[in-house]
Amino acid sequence: MQVSQRAKVAPFEVMQIVEQVTKMRQAGHDVISLCVGEPGGGAPAAVNELAAQLHGEHADFGYTSTAGLSETRQALADHYRDSYAVQIPAKNFVMTTGSSGAFQLSFLAAFDSGDVVALARPGYPAYANILGALGLTVVDLPTTAEQRFQPTIKNLEQAKKEHGRLDGLVVASPNNPTGTMFSAEELRELALWCEANGVRLISDEIYHGIEFDPQRKGHTSWEYSRTSIVVSSFSKYWGMTGWRLGWMIVPDDLLPAVDALASNLALCAPAPAQRAAVAAFTPQSLEEANARVGEFARTRELVLGSLEKLGIEQAAPADGAFYLYGRLAPGVLEHFGSASGFCQEVLKNAHVALTPGGDFDPFEGHLFIRLSFAAGYERVAEALERVDAFLRRSLALG
Secondary structure, three states: OOOOOOOOOOOHHHHHHHHHHHHHHHHOOOOOOOOOOOOOOOOOHHHHHHHHHHHHHOOOOOOOOOOOOOOHHHHHHHHHHHHOOOOHHHHHEEEEHHHHHHHHHHHHHHHOOOOOEEEEEOHHHHHHHHHHHHOOEEEEEEHHHHHHOOOOOOHHHHHHHHHHOEEEEEEEEEOOOOOOOOOOOHHHHHHHHHHHOOEEEEEEOOOOOEEEOHOOOOOOHHHOOOOOOOEEOOOOOOOOOHHEEEEOOHHHHHHHHHHHHHHHOOOOOOOOHHHHHHHHOOHHHHHHHHHHHHHHHHHHHHHOOOOOHHHHHEEEEOOOOOOOEEEEEHHHHHHHHHHHOOOOOOOHOOOOEEHHHHHHHOOOOOHHEEEEOOOOHHHHHHHHHHHHHHHHHHHHOO
């Protein structure tokens, strides 16, 4: 018996590190994990309270419509009106099993096998892995610190020229792993270029709300193009990772296809999460989420001021999300051989879990590490001291 070719995607290295962390903790070690993008604290209190109330009342948690509960979709439409000053009909929102479910539906509905889809590098590895498993041609758009690790129209025109066609583009702002964001004008120009050139834009907006630069506030692509697909989730800003609830904003021409696919693949998104998520938009919940963003901002400043302790010589500006993506200093790379070697030794000896950049960039990722500062100020501060002490010992002995 054989394994399908589509299943032969690269494993996500960060999940292998998570497994190592679990085993070390089971062995009694105090490991500080800065390798996953999971906010501490969980869902806002109002969401938990509504969930408990609904369970206590034995609410109907049967299947919803494939697109989702009308009240949850309307709550999202109201949220976009209030947050982005954009009117989007509730019918264009489709509830999904996390953003992961939304990406699968987006790629299946918008592209055929053999289509050419562009991705910025460095970027979230699941985009390329899902696209590759579906038989699409993935085009890397190499980016630089000078362009804030975000793709430009020049990148797209070059890719279209080299491949003879371009069917899709996936962007993320804030980006994972760099945290960099488009300005409103940059996103507008990109969205309009895609629409004019017949390129389906898929905008990953999962980290919206977690922003630190007032000049780079999160903007949705639907402000500029209603042929684009928006993917987002309750996981990051609201801290609801395990609730597995995301959403898509779907253009009119793709609504029938998305509904048909979703009804076959998942039937519907989790009903309890859909019902409880309505409380995520209350003033109390938004206040809690914004307080968490304030804590992220404080931790971000600590990390940006501690690059030397991490052995980093240059880092992306981290406009949003809760990641630092940094290039290791030459002396550190020479001593440990690569970012993977560095991360393994730090985990083994300092009991701090970091993510090497290979997942995000198969060409230059061996020079970079990603640190998640979602763990909170105190734990991140302790982790910085541990890594600093370990580096000083290692380089002195080396």
